[in-house]
Amino acid sequence: MAESAPFRSLPTRWLAEARDALTSILIPAPCRLCGALLNHSSRIPVCEACLDGFSRVPEKICVTCGMPLPDAAEIAGEMLLCSACRLETYAFDRARSYALYENEIVRAIVMLKFERIEPLAKWFAKRLAEIYVRNGEILGADVVVPVPLHRDREKERGYNQAELLSKPLAKLLRLPHRGVLLVRTRPRPAKLVLTLRERWAAVRGAFETRPGSQVDNLRVLLLDDVMTTGATLDACSKALRDAGAKSVVALTVARAAHNPLPSAGES
Numbered sequence: 001m002a003e004s005a006p007f008r009s010l011p012t013r014w015l016a017e018a019r020d021a022l023t024s025i026l027i028p029a030p031c032r033l034c035g036a037l038l039n040h041s042s043r044i045p046v047c048e049a050c051l052d053g054f055s056r057v058p059e060k061i062c063v064t065c066g067m068p069l070p071d072a073a074e075i076a077g078e079m080l081l082c083s084a085c086r087l088e089t090y091a092f093d094r095a096r097s098y099a100l101y102e103n104e105i106v107r108a109i110v111m112l113k114f115e116r117i118e119p120l121a122k123w124f125a126k127r128l129a130e131i132y133v134r135n136g137e138i139l140g141a142d143v144v145v146p147v148p149l150h151r152d153r154e155k156e157r158g159y160n161q162a163e164l165l166s167k168p169l170a171k172l173l174r175l176p177h178r179g180v181l182l183v184r185t186r187p188r189p190a191k192l193v194l195t196l197r198e199r200w201a202a203v204r205g206a207f208e209t210r211p212g213s214q215v216d217n218l219r220v221l222l223l224d225d226v227m228t229t230g231a232t233l234d235a236c237s238k239a240l241r242d243a244g245a246k247s248v249v250a251l252t253v254a255r256a257a258h259n260p261l262p263s264a265g266e267s
């Protein structure tokens, strides 16, 4: 807008108020991660640069759990496995993740957990669908199942963040979504910070398949937001296997760079 003489003659305060009013109409909210002004037209409250900047899981990973193995020597004809998977630690067949659980994605996942930002969950679901399609041979599934929250926790939060991801993913993959196939029968302990040993103990036997649900011979795609120790995915997979599931593969938005095990004595 060209400045005309009458505008210049108006009091400075009036001009400032007018400018602020215009700004709030024309300029969208800032990116929730970096504060830059959003310039895309979607409802995702994160800018393109931040979405592009999440640390992707590298190519060289454990075939079973998906842990990055940057220094492992590859031997022709042998599967690349981390030490935990060589000991057959997990009950799932495969786990894959979009990004490493570090830097900005940690905050993005907190947003999913507490604010129910569906456009962001959909964006992550698209990335997971791409991983599924790229790895079709090893991730093949018949149904999509979210890692459940305990009933009390879901009531308190109003939704399950894993389901925020699993529903759009099921739609993208044209697979049936089974939101109530698994139930968490024992809540997470109230203690805020759990040691590794406590985390494994907290989920052991904490999940069951809903009585009467058809699991026999089913290939299940399990969804969660984050894989840290792998204990939760393991406990869910055990419950599904006990009910007769043919295979369980897991997808998470992010994963820890390492799989700390209770035997390692870390906390």
Ligand SMILES: [Zn+2]
Residues within 6 Å of the ligand: 031, 032, 033, 034, 035, 036, 046, 047, 048, 049, 050, 051
């Ligand atoms: Zn940003």
Ligand SMILES: [Zn+2]
Residues within 6 Å of the ligand: 062, 063, 064, 065, 066, 067, 081, 082, 083, 084, 085, 086
């Ligand atoms: Zn592994």
